[in-house]
Amino acid sequence: MRRGARPGHGRGPVNWLPARVVALRAKVFEKLNGDNAITFPNDQVGPDRFQELYGHPAANGRSRGAGLSDLFWYWLSPGPEVHQEHLEAGPRYDDVARATRSFLAGPAESLSATAGDCTSRVLDEVLTGxxxxxxxxxxxxxxxxxxxxxxxxxxxxxxxxxxxxxxHATDVVNSLKCTGLRHPARRARLTRYLEQRLADVRHPLPETLSRTEQVHYLQGTYFNTAVVQTSEAMAHLLLALAQHPEVAARLAQNPDDDRYFAHVLDETFRLYPLFGIAHRITTADISLDEQTTFPAGSVLCFNYPVYHATGYANPDEFDPGRWERSTARHAHHIPFGIAANRPCPAWRFSPIAMRAATRVVLRRVTLHSSVTHTRSLPSRGPCLLVRDGPVPSLTPMRVRDRWEDVWRSVVQLVLGTAMVLHARRLRLAGRYFDTHGPQGCPVRH
Structure with missing residues (x-):
């Protein structure tokens, strides 16, 4: 099925309401961006210059000075001020980044074996019929x-x-997708547990952080972002395989074909990037040429899905074969960011772990789904796991997904608006930088 296509026809609420509500939600978030936010690619900076601007040394502000930061800090609490994605450049970021690299390092065989073992244990619990x-x-x-x-x-x-x-991770991702409100008490239970276990961590923690900040670093980096993003990435990958059985069959029949798996993963990340928009704040004027200048303090919003759809034939189709004719390095494809501007620290580690988990899943079951596959995946990816025998009808799943899409889109609008207003009132990022410098030092007024 074509990406974004919806089964059935007609002009009832099942067909038009979700799209209208999504558009309305986008207007709410655009309002939050403020007047100094610019989204790319656009007529001024098209796809061919997207990475040039993205990687500019002055496009390196993370939270300070952007209206969107209050909302992201609200969603990521506790500890957004020490979240690696939101730390401003400087000694604290360098210290945190070193610690993260040490946790994610290791032989590929070990990383792969651990992922396979964890997948097998959970599947043993789940596959009861x-x-x-x-x-x-x-x-x-x-x-x-x-x-x-x-x-x-x-x-x-x-x-x-x-x-x-x-x-904790479910609470974070549900609030990010506006399918549920935050539950700070639920998050605090994990915080207390990690504080009790701080001495048991296997690698040194960032020395520039206080004890409380070290706890928040662990919670935000590994048990929020890492768990959420890897789960999302795997959900997209497995749902794509469920809806493209010929691809799944080739992977299952050739589990050691790492090159083909890389093509499947590249295509999954291209079509369903984990980030919708990444925002950066310019820390100095940026002049790309005589006609293209962005003053310091501009909020640059980089639209991954739009960028990933440019430069390809039939960009809405899931086609791993396109990577046999081109390479991700030279395509409009930055699933982990770019090396010039703080790439995702899991760029090496994620494909290794995901490949191992996928092999275990495909060895145990076949995947089947008839739901709409979108980048944000608010449905969480309904799917049938079949161990043997005939596949049940997928029609009930399709019908249920369409109706869920209607009420869920309304819920997202209501809850999203409520959280935007609450975040603006709390002003977490703004208040923090009112009293702290970019490196976390208190500011005296």
Whole structure:
């Protein structure tokens, strides 16, 4: 099925309401951006210059001075001020980045084996019959909760700890997608657990952070961002395989064909990038040429889905074969950012772990789904896991997904608007930088 296509026809609310509500939500967030925000690619900076601007040394502000920061800090609490994605450039960021690299380093064989073991354990719990109905993101959450627990503490993850991590990560991603409100008390339970376990962490923590900040660093980096993003990425990958059985069959029949898996993963990240828009604040004037200048303090919003759709034939189709004719390095394709401007620290590690988990899944079941596959995936990816025998009808899943899309889009509008207003009132990022410098030092007025 073509990306974004909806089964059925007609002009009822099932067909037009979700799109209208999504457009209205976009207007709400545009309003929050403020007048100094510019979204790319556009007529001024097109796709061919997108990475040039993205990688400019002065396009390196992360939170200070952007209206959007208050909202992201609100969603990522506790500890957004030490979240690696939102730290301003300088000694604190360098210290945190070093620590993160040490946790994510290791031989590929070890990283792969751990991912496979965690996937097998969770599937053993879940696969109790011939056909199992799941939401793929929910299926993946405990796998990656166990995985990152082992990376951080160097031991198998207890069930109680896994439940805390999954509860926290689910709460964060539901609020980010505006399908649920935040539950600070649920998040605080994980914070208290990590504070008790701080001495058991297997690598040195950033020395420039206080004890409380070190706890927040662990919670935000590994048990929020890492668990959420890897679960989202796997949900997109498995849902794409469920809807393209010929691709899944080729992977299952050739599990050691790493090149083809890389093409499938590149195509998944191209079509369903984990980030919709990344915002950067200019810390100095940027002059790309005589006609293109952005003053210091501009908020640059880089639209990944739009950029990833440019420069390709049939960009809305899921086609891993396109990477046999071109390379990701020279395409409009930056799933992990770019090296010139703080790329994602998991750029090496994620494909290794995801490949191992995918092999285990495809060895155990076949995947089947008829739902609409969108980048934001608010449905969490309904899917059937079939161990053997005939596949049940997918029509009930399709019908349910269409109606869920209607009420869920309304919920997203209401909850999203409520959280935008609450975030503006709390003004977490703005208040922090009113009293702290970019390196976290208190400012005396």
């Amino acid at each position: 011939r056909v199992t109905r799941v939401r793929l993101r929910d299926l993946m959450m405990p796998i990656w909760a166990e995985y990152f627990y082992e990376l951080v503490f160097g031991e198998p993850c207890p069930r109680a700890a896994r439940d805390l991590i999954v509860g």
